[in-house]
Amino acid sequence: MGMAITHAIASGMGGMRAAGDLVARMQIARGMKIDEAKAHVAGKLKCSVSDLTDPILMNEARDELGLGLLHPYGGSPKCMEAKFNIAELLEIDVNCVQRFRSHLSASNL
DSSP states (O other): HHHHHHHHHHHTTTTGGGHHHHHHHHHHOOOOOHHHHHHHHHHHHHHHHGGGGOOHHHHHHHHHTTTTOOOOOTTSSSSHHHHHHHHHHOOOOOHHHHHHHHHHHHHTT
């Protein structure tokens, strides 16, 4: 039930169109309540909490920070690159990023 609620709230904040996906990651990764997660993400993005739902401002911020876009263009970070950037910015462990790193280091041995 908790994941469904987190997803519903993130979708209501615009999901990837804005910053809902980042807020949801903080709720899941750190067990933050919604207001705490919003404040944390806003601080990392250097914007106000109310800006988190503005798809135009967040598109610019996501593009500048390489956090992935709903409609990526040539040369913009996609997929794993965007997830690496999200993990670094939010200072959280993202499972697929950790697995990618472990596979990469195992193949270099």
